[in-house]
Amino acid sequence: MENKIKVFENKQVRTVWDIDAEEWYFSVVDVVAVLTDSENPQTYWRVLKKRLKDEGNETVTNCNALKMEAPDGKMRMTDVLDTKGVLRLVQSIPSPKAEPFKVWLAEVGNDRLNEIADPEKAILRGADYYRAKGYTEGWINQRLQTIEMRKELTDEWKARGIEKDKDYAILTNEMTKAWSGLTVQEYKQVKGLKKENLRDNMTNIELVLNMLAEVTTTALSRQEKPETFNESKKIAREGGATAKEARMAVEKRLNKSVISSLNASDKLALEIQASKSDDNKE
Numbered sequence: 001m002e003n004k005i006k007v008f009e010n011k012q013v014r015t016v017w018d019i020d021a022e023e024w025y026f027s028v029v030d031v032v033a034v035l036t037d038s039e040n041p042q043t044y045w046r047v048l049k050k051r052l053k054d055e056g057n058e059t060v061t062n063c064n065a066l067k068m069e070a071p072d073g074k075m076r077m078t079d080v081l082d083t084k085g086v087l088r089l090v091q092s093i094p095s096p097k098a099e100p101f102k103v104w105l106a107e108v109g110n111d112r113l114n115e116i117a118d119p120e121k122a123i124l125r126g127a128d129y130y131r132a133k134g135y136t137e138g139w140i141n142q143r144l145q146t147i148e149m150r151k152e153l154t155d156e157w158k159a160r161g162i163e164k165d166k167d168y169a170i171l172t173n174e175m176t177k178a179w180s181g182l183t184v185q186e187y188k189q190v191k192g193l194k195k196e197n198l199r200d201n202m203t204n205i206e207l208v209l210n211m212l213a214e215v216t217t218t219a220l221s222r223q224e225k226p227e228t229f230n231e232s233k234k235i236a237r238e239g240g241a242t243a244k245e246a247r248m249a250v251e252k253r254l255n256k257s258v259i260s261s262l263n264a265s266d267k268l269a270l271e272i273q274a275s276k277s278d279d280n281k282e
Contacts, residue, residue, distance in 0.1 A: 014068045016080065017129075025080040027068055028089065035095040045079070052092060059088045064165075067195060133264070139271040142204050146211045150199075153218045160226055167229065171236045178240025179213045179247060180259055191263040201263040203270050205250065209258070213243035 011034050014027040032048070033041035053060045062085050068078040081089060083105055090098050126147060130140045154168060162168070169184075177183050182190065184198060191201050202210065217239025226232045250258055262269050 016066050023082050026086050028079040035093050135267050136271045142207050146207050149211050149214050153214045156218045156221045174233050175213050175236040175240040178237045179243035203260045205258045209243045209247050213240045216242040
């Protein structure tokens with residue numbers, strides 16, 4: 001995740017770029033402040049959120065919370081929406097600023113549209129993002145490949161009628177546990193992570209094995225064309241099981257576990273070594 005500040009009519013709008021989803025997320029409170037000139041946008045959003053929820057509006061359902069820098073300089077959980085969600089929110093707020101704000105959103109999203117037309121730009125953006133974070137070039141190259149494979153997998157899931165983030169999380173969890181022996185949350189605990197992206201904290205070996213699980217799951221899904229969510233779960237487990245076979249072969253050769261406690265606090269180590277611990281070896 002990459003936090004940034006964007007400005008609309010001299011007002012700051014906090015944003016987060018999700019490199020895996022290739023999507024901008026906007027602080028809802030900041031958007032409300034821009035559109036309403038409310039003295040207390042937090043209260044305005046709280047009331048509006050309840051009304052939308054009572055009405056069954058999907059905008060609230062799709063509202064996530066991410067850490068953003070608050071006015072006091074601390075990172076706090078903040079309600080966010082993607083571009084599509086913000087546009088739906090705009091429709092719920094009567095404001096003369098709605099139309100120019102839509103234009104501003106389109107300008108902000110222009111880079112993303114350009115990347116869709118020219119995928120190389122998305123690759124360059126991703127490389128620059130990780131380079132700025134201090135990752136090694138070898139690790140960056142591996143990570144960018146995993147992003148591409150992840151996108152193919154999520155596209156395949158969408159083709160099978162799976163669209164909700166929570167369903168993606170369930171399938172990812174099934175696949176991860178099948179190859180690593182750990183749920184995503186357990187894996188994060190091994191690495192000492194909380195909200196951080198797990199893949200951004202994997203060693204090169206872990207990335208390769210995770211990518212193998214995803215590539216295999218994608219291929220199996222395309223071949224078997226599952227019609228139900230449970231069928232997709234089964235395929236996710238099968239894809240993960242294939243990567244587990246590869247993990248066990250690597251561990252046997254190295255005589256140690258490749259499930260590593262290393263994280264991005266030591267970016268050089270992510271490229272060149274795995275954990276010496278055999279605690280998670282099956």
